[in-house]
Amino acid sequence: MEKRIINPWEWQNERSYVQAIEITNPEGTLYISGQTATNTDGMSSIGDMKSQLIESIKNLEKVINEAGYECKNIVRLNIYTTSSEELFTCFNIFQNWITKHNIKQASTLLEVKSLFQTLKIELEVTVVK
Structure with missing residues (x-):
């Protein structure tokens, strides 16, 4: 896989994302459903955002x-x-995780009226190999 980052500006760097990513010659692509604070028994967290x-x-x-x-x-x-x-x-937790793994991703942040049951956040990703 070859990855090329397209960033015509620099301001997005402080927000932990990139404007675009071009992937060529991937071995595979993994589309992951939104991941939430759900335990191994399928119970939704009642915890705070952090x-x-x-x-x-x-x-x-x-x-x-x-x-x-x-x-x-x-x-x-x-x-x-x-x-x-x-x-x-608590966005620094997210940004530290991005930095730890050297992730360079295109992102969208959406505030929604509600998520399933008591959930406050959901992360949906695409990963390449």
Whole structure:
């Protein structure tokens, strides 16, 4: 796989995403359903945004690893949240995770009216190999 980042500006770097990514010669593409703070029994978290973000990231990593892919090859990451304001109070957790894995992804952040049951955040990604 070859990856080329397209960033005509620099301001997005502080927000932990890129404007576009071109992938050529991929060995595989993994489309992952939105991952949330749901435990192994399928129960939705009743925790705050921070704890749900941490659990959602762990669940996302588990799916990526089980599929034989790597977080560093996430090329698309959509964030759905019931409160952008709440999310931004713990956004450093997300940004530290992005930095830790050297992820360069195209992203969209959407505030939605609600998610399933008590969930506050959902992470939807595409990963390439």
